[in-house]
Amino acid sequence: MHVDPLEKIWIGVIILLTAVMLGSIFYTAFAGSVHPPSNVEVIDSTALHLTDEFAEDNLGVRENPDGSVTVTMVATRYGFHPQHVEVPARTPVTFRFATPDVLHGLHIPTTNVDTMVVPGYVSEVNTELQSTGTFPMYCNEYCGVGHHSMWSRVTIVPKQG
Numbered sequence: 001m002h003v004d005p006l007e008k009i010w011i012g013v014i015i016l017l018t019a020v021m022l023g024s025i026f027y028t029a030f031a032g033s034v035h036p037p038s039n040v041e042v043i044d045s046t047a048l049h050l051t052d053e054f055a056e057d058n059l060g061v062r063e064n065p066d067g068s069v070t071v072t073m074v075a076t077r078y079g080f081h082p083q084h085v086e087v088p089a090r091t092p093v094t095f096r097f098a099t100p101d102v103l104h105g106l107h108i109p110t111t112n113v114d115t116m117v118v119p120g121y122v123s124e125v126n127t128e129l130q131s132t133g134t135f136p137m138y139c140n141e142y143c144g145v146g147h148h149s150m151w152s153r154v155t156i157v158p159k160q161g
């Protein structure tokens, strides 16, 4: 079978590109520990307000006995509750999100906090925030006509003690 030399070059280019792309996926997955959220925890989205954790009065930042911090938030059309959270830098932080309505996304620029908030599940992100300052936390999954105004603020303060 005759294969044109130019065609052989392009076959080589495609094989090389495929190897580079797969290599970068595996490299970030293993070396950088980049992976999809694996916290499969179900919750009744229609009854969030009846749960201990996601009831309105219990939302927000909670310090754990081991010094780590847990932030519990509800993502709903069209906002995050609470509207503003303050977390310490260089401290293990666990963000836990749930939604009572539709699919939302969540992203905090300059950090590795980025997840989908799927109805029926609790989304959990474990991180340690480094830089201090106030950052927006915004929805990055189209959730309806008010999606563009769905955001909240996270203030990262210097660690005390």
Ligand SMILES: [Cu+2]
Pocket: 104, 105, 139, 140, 141, 142, 143, 144, 147, 148, 150
């Ligand atoms: Cu949205």
